[in-house]
Amino acid sequence: MENLGKLIDGKKIAGEIREELKKEVERFKKEGREPGLTVILVGDNPASQTYVKFKEKAAQEIGIRSQIIRMDKEISQEELMGEIARLNQDKQVDGILVQLPLPDHLDEKEVIEAIDPSKDVDGFHPINTGRLFNGQDDAVRFEACTPLGIMELLDREGIEIDGKKAVVVGRSNIVGKPIAHLLLSRHATVTICHSHTPDLAGETLQADILVAAVGRPKLIKGDMVKEGATVIDVGINRVDGHLVGDVDFEAAKKKAGYITPVPGGVGPMTIAMLMKNTLKAREYHGV
Ligand code: GUN
8 A cells, every 4th residue: 555654744734824824914914904813711721721822822923913811710601791792893803712611600602602703713603503514605604623624634635535435533513513514515425423333443444534533542543444544633632641642643553544643733733724714704804
């Protein structure tokens, strides 16, 4: 088999995308207004703080005007909704991202639905997921950043999707469901597996494209991968102080045609796609 175990370098590809976006930001600046991204961070969840810092750093690097609004973990639903209403009206703000998870007393669904869909750079608003699920691309539509990053990796590596069998392990709203729809829209035959799937290996062994997004360290073993398959590992699990994916990388690499590492695979692409979505929102909003 030619090409066995080729690493998909998400870190490098994300860097290339950021360079491309930098040029687009220059164009927007010349037009009279740079893109603006506002991130709301409620409370002091350490992982969320790290993610938000990465997002701000990436935005600043490419010239997006970014702002983090930090809110106390005791904030009320009304205060948070008020802040979103204010940002919806602010013409300088193209993208609004509320970092999840929110503290338990807050209603995440109501918060997401309050964001102007044209500023929903996370692609979580039901208008945006609805347009994706209906295959509607005539209206502006934002797609969730991780699934979008996966599609970009596949395309930039020249991996064929049309007519292929794709198996997605995991059915979350953030990754599993949207990536299944994106692959479907590109004419893959898609199967979604989850905790009640009786014969997981039986399904994954048929995948030309295997996406693992369940958050279970090394769930996908080498003998669950079809020879020559493309394996996309979305898992970010902390085990004994190390980051481990949902795929047993060393074993799967021997079977896969292409494979993403953890870290340095899908992760950096998620942030690059957030930047891309912010520019798309700026294009839509105009100067
Ligand atoms: N928490 C973990 N992933 C994400 C994401 O993609 N967006 C937001 N807003 N919160 C998250």
